[in-house]
Amino acid sequence: MQRVRTFCAVLLPAMRCRIHLLIAATWALSLSLPAQELDVGRIFEDRNLAPVGQLLAKGDYELCARMCESAIQRGMKAPEWRLMRLRALMNLGQETLVRDEAQLAIKTFPENMELLMLQHENALRLGRQDIATQCLTEINAAAKAKPAKERTAQE
Numbered sequence: 001m002q003r004v005r006t007f008c009a010v011l012l013p014a015m016r017c018r019i020h021l022l023i024a025a026t027w028a029l030s031l032s033l034p035a036q037e038l039d040v041g042r043i044f045e046d047r048n049l050a051p052v053g054q055l056l057a058k059g060d061y062e063l064c065a066r067m068c069e070s071a072i073q074r075g076m077k078a079p080e081w082r083l084m085r086l087r088a089l090m091n092l093g094q095e096t097l098v099r100d101e102a103q104l105a106i107k108t109f110p111e112n113m114e115l116l117m118l119q120h121e122n123a124l125r126l127g128r129q130d131i132a133t134q135c136l137t138e139i140n141a142a143a144k145a146k147p148a149k150e151r152t153a154q155e
Helices: 002-014 018-036 040-058 061-073 079-091 095-108 113-126 129-145
Strands: none
Touching: 040 061, 040 079, 061 079, 079 095, 079 113, 095 113, 113 129
């Protein structure tokens, strides 16, 4: 109730001037922000993922791999950074590096189906049936852990 009184006390004189009205509206919105708590880091990641994905789609694999590596080192948490890096490295023919980095990524994101499938694909490329079989076991375990209603068509 105190916030409403304070807001009205600020709003009425502010109506005389547009600038004051904008300041009052901004101030009022800032009071409600703690309840919503925006994930600024995730928004930043989402905005930067698309341009790097376009590099991958264009075939600029080396630059894509370097940018993804930089993003991962800076603490970007989205698994898409690792996925794009691994895809770029696979296209560059660096399967052994993909194998090592995929294992690290799966430790961070153990139930990410795309990472598991990418690791499986890479293991088949390398002729490593033991890793491919282990990947299939992990994929099945991850699929069973997720309820059917929450699964996407790809999963």
